[in-house]
Amino acid sequence: MLLSLKDIFVNDGMKSDYHYTLSLSDIELDGIYPFKSDVDVSAVIVNKTGLVTLDIDVSFEYSRPCDRCFVDVEKKMSQHFSHRLVESLEGDYNDEYIETTDYKLDLSELVTSDIILNLPSKYLCKGDCQGLCQKCGHNLNLGECACDKRVIDPRLEALKELLD
Numbered sequence: 001m002l003l004s005l006k007d008i009f010v011n012d013g014m015k016s017d018y019h020y021t022l023s024l025s026d027i028e029l030d031g032i033y034p035f036k037s038d039v040d041v042s043a044v045i046v047n048k049t050g051l052v053t054l055d056i057d058v059s060f061e062y063s064r065p066c067d068r069c070f071v072d073v074e075k076k077m078s079q080h081f082s083h084r085l086v087e088s089l090e091g092d093y094n095d096e097y098i099e100t101t102d103y104k105l106d107l108s109e110l111v112t113s114d115i116i117l118n119l120p121s122k123y124l125c126k127g128d129c130q131g132l133c134q135k136c137g138h139n140l141n142l143g144e145c146a147c148d149k150r151v152i153d154p155r156l157e158a159l160k161e162l163l164d
Helices: 006-010 107-117 154-163
Strands: 002-004 015-022 039-048 051-065 072-086 097-099 104-106
Touching (some): 051 107, 072 107
Antiparallel strands (some): 039 051
Protein backbone atom coordinates (compact mmCIF):
# COMPACT_ATOMS: atom_id res chain seq x y z
CA MET A 1 0.00 0.00 0.00
CA LEU A 2 1.70 3.15 -1.22
CA LEU A 3 0.81 6.19 0.87
CA SER A 4 1.05 9.81 -0.17
CA LEU A 5 1.90 11.78 2.97
CA LYS A 6 2.29 15.34 1.70
CA ASP A 7 -0.93 16.57 3.37
CA ILE A 8 0.18 15.15 6.70
CA PHE A 9 3.67 16.66 6.52
CA VAL A 10 2.45 20.17 5.69
CA ASN A 11 -0.52 20.32 8.13
CA ASP A 12 0.19 20.32 11.87
CA GLY A 13 -2.29 18.28 13.84
CA MET A 14 -3.40 16.17 10.87
CA LYS A 15 -4.07 12.49 11.44
CA SER A 16 -4.76 9.59 9.05
CA ASP A 17 -5.94 6.07 9.86
CA TYR A 18 -5.40 3.05 7.63
CA HIS A 19 -6.88 -0.44 8.01
CA TYR A 20 -6.24 -3.27 5.58
CA THR A 21 -5.09 -6.88 5.27
CA LEU A 22 -1.74 -7.97 3.92
CA SER A 23 -0.97 -11.42 2.56
CA LEU A 24 2.40 -12.87 3.56
CA SER A 25 1.58 -16.44 2.50
CA ASP A 26 4.32 -16.38 -0.16
CA ILE A 27 7.11 -15.63 2.37
CA GLU A 28 9.34 -18.60 3.13
CA LEU A 29 11.28 -18.79 6.40
CA ASP A 30 13.57 -21.73 7.15
CA GLY A 31 11.99 -23.78 4.36
CA ILE A 32 8.36 -23.32 5.47
CA TYR A 33 5.54 -20.87 4.83
CA PRO A 34 4.51 -19.89 8.38
CA PHE A 35 1.89 -17.20 7.71
CA LYS A 36 -1.40 -19.10 7.66
CA SER A 37 -3.70 -16.08 7.56
CA ASP A 38 -3.61 -12.56 6.20
CA VAL A 39 -2.09 -9.94 8.47
CA ASP A 40 -4.58 -7.42 9.86
CA VAL A 41 -2.89 -4.02 9.75
CA SER A 42 -4.01 -0.86 11.55
CA ALA A 43 -1.83 2.21 11.09
CA VAL A 44 -2.13 5.75 12.39
CA ILE A 45 -0.01 8.62 11.09
CA VAL A 46 -0.03 11.84 13.11
CA ASN A 47 1.71 15.18 12.67
CA LYS A 48 2.23 16.77 16.08
CA THR A 49 3.97 20.13 15.73
CA GLY A 50 6.06 18.99 12.80
CA LEU A 51 6.96 15.55 14.19
CA VAL A 52 5.29 12.89 12.05
CA THR A 53 4.87 9.53 13.78
CA LEU A 54 3.57 6.24 12.48
CA ASP A 55 2.06 3.67 14.85
CA ILE A 56 1.28 0.22 13.45
CA ASP A 57 -0.61 -2.65 15.08
CA VAL A 58 -0.65 -6.04 13.37
CA SER A 59 -2.16 -9.41 14.20
CA PHE A 60 -1.80 -12.72 12.37
CA GLU A 61 -1.69 -16.50 12.76
CA TYR A 62 1.81 -17.95 12.71
CA SER A 63 2.45 -21.66 12.37
CA ARG A 64 5.72 -23.55 12.32
CA PRO A 65 7.34 -26.55 14.00
CA CYS A 66 8.86 -26.22 17.45
CA ASP A 67 12.65 -25.87 17.20
CA ARG A 68 13.19 -28.61 19.81
CA CYS A 69 10.47 -31.25 19.36
CA PHE A 70 9.24 -30.48 15.80
CA VAL A 71 5.56 -30.47 16.79
CA ASP A 72 3.56 -28.00 14.66
CA VAL A 73 2.50 -25.04 16.77
CA GLU A 74 0.05 -22.37 15.68
CA LYS A 75 -0.06 -19.07 17.57
CA LYS A 76 -2.04 -15.88 17.20
CA MET A 77 0.54 -13.10 17.29
CA SER A 78 0.09 -9.36 17.78
CA GLN A 79 2.82 -6.78 17.41
CA HIS A 80 3.12 -3.00 17.72
CA PHE A 81 5.62 -0.81 15.87
CA SER A 82 6.36 2.91 16.08
CA HIS A 83 8.34 4.96 13.60
CA ARG A 84 9.27 8.59 13.08
CA LEU A 85 8.91 9.82 9.53
CA VAL A 86 11.01 12.54 7.91
CA GLU A 87 11.00 14.12 4.48
CA SER A 88 14.71 13.47 3.94
CA LEU A 89 17.76 12.35 5.87
CA GLU A 90 20.94 14.37 5.92
CA GLY A 91 24.32 12.63 6.15
CA ASP A 92 24.76 9.05 7.31
CA TYR A 93 22.03 6.46 7.43
CA ASN A 94 19.92 6.75 10.59
CA ASP A 95 17.67 3.85 11.59
CA GLU A 96 15.68 5.97 14.05
CA TYR A 97 13.88 7.72 11.20
CA ILE A 98 12.22 6.57 8.01
CA GLU A 99 12.77 8.72 4.97
CA THR A 100 9.70 9.40 2.86
CA THR A 101 11.15 10.47 -0.46
CA ASP A 102 8.63 12.64 -2.36
CA TYR A 103 6.25 12.19 0.61
CA LYS A 104 5.67 8.54 -0.41
CA LEU A 105 5.81 5.51 1.88
CA ASP A 106 5.27 1.85 0.99
CA LEU A 107 3.44 0.79 4.14
CA SER A 108 3.19 -2.89 3.13
CA GLU A 109 6.96 -3.16 2.67
CA LEU A 110 7.57 -1.52 6.04
CA VAL A 111 5.05 -3.76 7.81
CA THR A 112 6.53 -6.89 6.21
CA SER A 113 10.07 -6.05 7.29
CA ASP A 114 8.91 -5.08 10.81
CA ILE A 115 7.11 -8.40 11.26
CA ILE A 116 9.97 -10.54 9.97
CA LEU A 117 12.58 -8.71 12.05
CA ASN A 118 10.50 -9.13 15.22
CA LEU A 119 9.73 -12.83 14.92
CA PRO A 120 11.30 -14.96 17.65
CA SER A 121 14.67 -16.40 16.68
CA LYS A 122 13.87 -19.62 18.56
CA TYR A 123 10.28 -20.81 18.21
CA LEU A 124 9.18 -23.20 20.96
CA CYS A 125 5.89 -24.96 21.63
CA LYS A 126 6.27 -24.04 25.31
CA GLY A 127 8.98 -22.44 27.41
CA ASP A 128 10.11 -25.69 29.03
CA CYS A 129 10.01 -27.90 25.91
CA GLN A 130 12.13 -31.01 26.52
CA GLY A 131 12.82 -31.72 22.86
CA LEU A 132 13.63 -35.13 21.43
CA CYS A 133 15.73 -37.99 22.82
CA GLN A 134 19.14 -37.88 21.15
CA LYS A 135 19.24 -41.68 20.84
CA CYS A 136 15.74 -42.79 19.77
CA GLY A 137 14.02 -39.52 18.76
CA HIS A 138 11.12 -39.89 21.24
CA ASN A 139 9.32 -36.63 22.10
CA LEU A 140 10.32 -36.11 25.76
CA ASN A 141 7.33 -33.82 26.35
CA LEU A 142 5.14 -36.93 26.13
CA GLY A 143 7.14 -38.83 28.75
CA GLU A 144 10.47 -40.55 29.25
CA CYS A 145 11.80 -43.03 26.72
CA ALA A 146 13.37 -46.42 27.43
CA CYS A 147 16.89 -45.41 26.41
CA ASP A 148 19.84 -45.91 28.76
CA LYS A 149 20.50 -42.48 30.25
CA ARG A 150 23.98 -43.26 31.55
CA VAL A 151 26.59 -41.23 29.77
CA ILE A 152 29.93 -42.96 29.28
CA ASP A 153 32.99 -40.81 28.79
CA PRO A 154 34.15 -41.56 25.23
CA ARG A 155 37.74 -41.86 26.47
CA LEU A 156 36.72 -44.80 28.68
CA GLU A 157 34.56 -46.52 26.07
CA ALA A 158 37.41 -48.93 25.19
CA LEU A 159 37.60 -50.10 28.84
CA LYS A 160 33.87 -50.85 28.85
CA GLU A 161 34.33 -53.07 25.80
CA LEU A 162 36.98 -55.09 27.72
CA LEU A 163 34.43 -55.78 30.48
CA ASP A 164 31.72 -56.92 28.06
